[in-house]
Amino acid sequence: MALVQSQADTKPAQGSRIWHPDFPVRPACFPFFYGWVLAFFATLGVCASMPGQTIGVGVFKTRLMEVLGLTSMQLSVSYMIGTFLSALFLGAGGKFFDRVGGRKALVYSVAALGFVLLGMSFVDRISLLAAYIPVVNFRIWLPGFICLALGFALLRFTGQGMVTLASRAILGKWFDRKRGLIIAVSGAVVSLTFSMAPLSFEYLIRDVGWQGAWQVMAAVLLLVMTALFWVFIRDNPEECGLEMDGGASSKPRKMNPDAMVHRDFTRPEAARTFAFWAFTLMFALSGLVITAFTFHILAIGEEIGVSDDFILKLFVPGAAVSIVSGIAISWVTDLSFIRIKYLLCIMGISGALAYGCVGFGTYPEISWLHVLGFGVSGGCFSGLSIIIWPRFFGRQHLGAISGLFMTTIVIASAVGPFLFSMADSFLGNYRIAFIVSAFFAAALAVAALWADNPQRKLVQG
Structure with a gap:
């Protein structure tokens, strides 16, 4: 297959043979x-x-x-x-x-x-x-x-x-x-x-x-x-x-406008877009809550009235739902009529549902909704987190943009266990932290409606 010389991120020949x-x-x-x-x-x-x-x-x-x-x-x-x-x-x-x-x-x-x-x-x-x-x-x-x-x-x-x-x-x-x-x-x-x-x-x-x-x-x-x-x-x-x-596809098809890259964004340019922060903050909230939930899992299980085995076993059906939803999310991103921002909205709604279950629900009766919410939210995370950055901002500065994204995720995951621990220490339970998280997830789901691909604006402008 022919070498594509026009790609901006093509690397020069490596100096050492072992890295050739x-x-x-x-x-x-x-x-x-x-x-x-x-x-x-x-x-x-x-x-x-x-x-x-x-x-x-x-x-x-x-x-x-x-x-x-x-x-x-x-x-x-x-x-x-x-x-x-x-x-x-x-x-x-x-x-x-x-x-x-x-x-x-x-x-x-x-x-x-x-x-x-x-x-x-x-x-x-x-x-x-x-x-x-x-x-x-x-x-x-x-x-x-x-x-x-x-x-x-x-x-x-x-x-x-x-x-x-x-x-x-x-x-x-x-x-x-x-x-x-x-x-x-x-x-x-x-x-x-x-x-x-x-x-x-x-x-x-x-x-x-x-x-x-x-x-x-x-x-x-x-x-x-x-x-x-x-x-x-x-x-x-x-x-x-x-x-x-x-190489070129043997079966031409209509491209999804969200998959068309017209130019590469630098990290500062990406950070000035609403879409970058809409997606990043949604993923950060998910990372914060999941990290806190995983870190305090046994104490949360005791608070909602279930055994250690029961709360730990919820990971298994949750992973199954996450796999199925992740495959579905990833598949629909290739369809020509799908706007990725609506998938982010689904992630916010499912996250709000999951956090609300822990905050307001009665277990084990509501466990199926818990599994559904966390599973779909996790599937959206895995399905979207790799796709969006090269589609929204190109490949040339992908590492720098991903670095800013990962920095935000890591910071959120850092404060998650601590904030939930503070809620338990000063407010007497973890549930209030999940309730607050559910409201934030719902707000970000609404904000997602304006998280358009910046590449679209280049064409429209």
């Missing part, structure tokens, strides 16, 4: 479009971020509290501080992605996550050494608190931040017309994998201990994942002599 697009495998020589291989490993990249996601950290919570002598509130605050610190560097991380390309960015980020996990497995010993520092030892819990906050900062930056950002941004560079299909399949795999993470990590901890669990994960990332991503990941099709989607 045709080494050690040549994508253009595959008997089928290499984007399908790329999609598999980019999806694997998102799955590799699990140890740095809240769903992967939560099972370590009680173990860390025990060995470091921290209370639940102290652990929540250290998690918030660490996540805040990680968000400060995600903008630079996005620019790093644009500068070095997706292949290097993903390999380096996965390796960094592996080393962070290795360090986190010794956080108890590191905190003992930190206790000898006069500045941090005037409270018995402070050395462990500081070490854990710094560890969380590195864990969140590498895992939830860079590994996720790089994997999703790479995927967005290889597909255009088929982007909805790819995102649907990728999102289904990620949702299923993430739903199994807490139980899998818990079993691993029981077998080898919390330290051994992090060490096993570190070994897998450093010895297996980094090698796989170096071999198979490529930044974009143009550097490999290929075209997006594998």
Whole structure:
């Protein structure tokens, strides 16, 4: 397939042979479009971020509290501080992605996550050494608190931040017309994998201990994942002599106006659009609530009157609904008559429904509505979060724009557990926090009606 020289994000030849697009495998020589291989490993990249996601950290919570002598509130605050610190560097991380390309960015980020996990497995010993520092030892819990906050900062930056950002941004560079299909399949795999993470990590901890669990994960990332991503990941099709989607379609069809890119936006230009913040704030609210719900899951279950097993098992049907809705959302984005802003509106309505269930509902009677709301909202998140940025703002500055988006998401996820903990401490329950979140979700659903694709305005103007 002919090389498309006009693409703005085509990279020059790499200085070192080990990073050359045709080494050690040549994508253009595959008997089928290499984007399908790329999609598999980019999806694997998102799955590799699990140890740095809240769903992967939560099972370590009680173990860390025990060995470091921290209370639940102290652990929540250290998690918030660490996540805040990680968000400060995600903008630079996005620019790093644009500068070095997706292949290097993903390999380096996965390796960094592996080393962070290795360090986190010794956080108890590191905190003992930190206790000898006069500045941090005037409270018995402070050395462990500081070490854990710094560890969380590195864990969140590498895992939830860079590994996720790089994997999703790479995927967005290889597909255009088929982007909805790819995102649907990728999102289904990620949702299923993430739903199994807490139980899998818990079993691993029981077998080898919390330290051994992090060490096993570190070994897998450093010895297996980094090698796989170096071999198979490529930044974009143009550097490999290929075209997006594998070339021209043999079956012409009417394009969705929301899929037509007329020019590339810079990060400051994107940040000045209403659409960017309408989508970003909706995703941020979802991240805030889901992180808080996951972090305080057992306490919330007790408050709404269900057992630990019952509240944990709601993740399974929720993941199923998320997979189905994610596939549906991703598929309809490729239809010529669909406006993506209406899909964002659906996300807001389903989110308001889910949060309202926890805030006002009676369990277990309302559990089916809980599963439906959280599932559809999660499906919209996975289905839209990769599609919108290359369609709305082009591919040239995709890393920087995604970095700003991820920074906002990470900040929201940082404050989520803390805000919900504050609601419980000062207002006596978590329900009020869910009620407030439901009102915000409804308001953002209304705002979504004005979140038009900025590319449309270029044509209309």
